[in-house]
Amino acid sequence: MGSTLSALVVDSAGGLRSVAGTRAPVVDLPQGFALLPLTKSVRVDLDVDEPMADNVSYLTPALAELAKRWSAETTIAYIESETHGGTGTQVAAIWRGAEVVWGPRYTANNAADADETFILVTDPSEYAVNAALRELGVERRDAFDEYAALGLDAKRSTDDWLT
Amino acid sequence: MGDAATSELAPPQRYVVHKPSGDPEAARQLAAAYEACADALVAQVRVATDVLDQLGPAWRGTGARASRAPEQVLADDCQRVAHALRQSAHDLRHYAHKLQHAHQHHGWSIGRLVTLGAMVTFGVAVVVVTVGAAAPAEAAAAAAAVETAEAASAAAGVASTTAASSLASWQALLIGVRPLAPFVVPHLVSAGASVGIESLSELIAGHGLDAHSLEVAAAVGFAGSSVGGAVEKRLASAPGVVRRLAEGGVWAANGTAGGYADGDELDPVDSLAFGLTGVVARDVRFGVDQARVIYKLRVPQLPLGFASNREWRRFVTTLYDGLDKAGYRDAVVVFRGSSVTGSNFEQGWPFDSHHLSDWDLAVVHEGGMQRARAAGVPYRQGRTRTATIDADQLHALGLGELARLLKEMARRDVSWMLYKDLAAVAQRPGKYLVVPRP
Numbered sequence: 001m002g003s004t005l006s007a008l009v010v011d012s013a014g015g016l017r018s019v020a021g022t023r024a025p026v027v028d029l030p031q032g033f034a035l036l037p038l039t040k041s042v043r044v045d046l047d048v049d050e051p052m053a054d055n056v057s058y059l060t061p062a063l064a065e066l067a068k069r070w071s072a073e074t075t076i077a078y079i080e081s082e083t084h085g086g087t088g089t090q091v092a093a094i095w096r097g098a099e100v101v102w103g104p105r106y107t108a109n110n111a112a113d114a115d116e117t118f119i120l121v122t123d124p125s126e127y128a129v130n131a132a133l134r135e136l137g138v139e140r141r142d143a144f145d146e147y148a149a150l151g152l153d154a155k156r157s158t159d160d161w162l163t
Numbered sequence: 164m165g166d167a168a169t170s171e172l173a174p175p176q177r178y179v180v181h182k183p184s185g186d187p188e189a190a191r192q193l194a195a196a197y198e199a200c201a202d203a204l205v206a207q208v209r210v211a212t213d214v215l216d217q218l219g220p221a222w223r224g225t226g227a228r229a230s231r232a233p234e235q236v237l238a239d240d241c242q243r244v245a246h247a248l249r250q251s252a253h254d255l256r257h258y259a260h261k262l263q264h265a266h267q268h269h270g271w272s273i274g275r276l277v278t279l280g281a282m283v284t285f286g287v288a289v290v291v292v293t294v295g296a297a298a299p300a301e302a303a304a305a306a307a308a309v310e311t312a313e314a315a316s317a318a319a320g321v322a323s324t325t326a327a328s329s330l331a332s333w334q335a336l337l338i339g340v341r342p343l344a345p346f347v348v349p350h351l352v353s354a355g356a357s358v359g360i361e362s363l364s365e366l367i368a369g370h371g372l373d374a375h376s377l378e379v380a381a382a383v384g385f386a387g388s389s390v391g392g393a394v395e396k397r398l399a400s401a402p403g404v405v406r407r408l409a410e411g412g413v414w415a416a417n418g419t420a421g422g423y424a425d426g427d428e429l430d431p432v433d434s435l436a437f438g439l440t441g442v443v444a445r446d447v448r449f450g451v452d453q454a455r456v457i458y459k460l461r462v463p464q465l466p467l468g469f470a471s472n473r474e475w476r477r478f479v480t481t482l483y484d485g486l487d488k489a490g491y492r493d494a495v496v497v498f499r500g501s502s503v504t505g506s507n508f509e510q511g512w513p514f515d516s517h518h519l520s521d522w523d524l525a526v527v528h529e530g531g532m533q534r535a536r537a538a539g540v541p542y543r544q545g546r547t548r549t550a551t552i553d554a555d556q557l558h559a560l561g562l563g564e565l566a567r568l569l570k571e572m573a574r575r576d577v578s579w580m581l582y583k584d585l586a587a588v589a590q591r592p593g594k595y596l597v598v599p600r601p
Contacts, residue, residue, distance in 0.1 A: 001500060001507055002523045002578020004551040040555045055542050082551040084580045085500030085523040086508020087592055089543055112590040115545050144510060156576050159554050
């Protein structure tokens, strides 16, 4: 399966809307969480659409600064995932009180993707996104993992969240 | 005495001797070109037959069965046309020989008449010889010389008529076997141009060659071929046969019609298909084209999600055509993921069992990696692959429309990733399938 996701996740839709503004395309998720998909157009609107410094992650310095600023009002997580043929990589970080409190963590679910940035993780519960969501308060319950518990596996691309 | 002298002299005579016209060397060159064309035709069909033989068990079904009868027809027609071409070459050589003989005898005869004191006046087509009052022996010698010149000229005329008749008859034959015409006509037009328009013009105009049949043969021959439209347009716009032949020679020299038939860069199967172009063998040509694509796109097992081989071929040809047009000319595409392994990586769900599975395409293209970086796609795997590419990025890479088209054809999501080389693909877990190029 191929998928790609880059988004901000907050534990309350109201909290996310209050910092992102009412025009931001906030998507309600199960368990009271909310997601802001970081499509190209959303990045432009948020003024964080800048070239990657490391050519590795969409978590640019401008985006990290924005998350830090918003986290003064609500705990916020950045999640990034890309898979192709089921294998791939994840990036996640959490800000609270205007500082990074978790991560950023870079994981790969296969040996080929493991390098100086991404560490190999074979247990799905320890993938960067699952670990960050769990840290944020997401409960896996009877879902395959925290990612599925929020229904994030329902869409294959970031753009799909806006359609 | 005076009466006696007068009685021994023949009265003055005037003879009109036709000049033999034509260029023996031009006729010989044309003959050589016809024989070369016959050889090329036979060789081409031999190549085509060999290619079909080599397909062997790989080509089965209706297309294969349907090819046998037209293949035999093609071979038979080829032999008939080659025989007719060789017969024409023989007749042209005979004509050249007779013409040269006529020229020699005509020259000798006129010279003889001059030595006999005749007055010779040279016109455009005839020579007028006036032999004054002469002794009976000298008058007889003059008459014999004139007779020889006329006989030589007449023999050349008969030979030219035979040659013209032969040319006309094979042209009629060519109309009957028009699938071969696209191959033969450019050769001959080219040959005609190389002999020289003036000589050919004389051959056509002066010796009864059916100019209309040549025109029809050319038009019918080119009709249905890939260059037919352009050639027909030019035939229609040019008034004279000679001019048409001249243009034909130019087309051949420019590598359009003649170049296509002559070119050695052609796939042999293409040559066969070209030779088979026409009403009779149109279905076979289609079959040959299909056989070639089937052979090239064969894979041990189709990726899951393809309902048929036809669907697979359509997808693959669209895929590579789109990549070529987008500037990824030497790209190689690899299928990865559950469509090849049978189940998904994380949960092990069989393909299409839990949800509608997607197709994961890995495009191997080093230049594409650079373009991806400029489009803001992150690198992965030690910079040997990109991250999965999203829709905006596909558009930036010039692949947006292709991605949309393939998704529509697939009726499922199609995901994309660029790789530096095949080794980087092979490093990743799970089976993969390299997609052959059409």
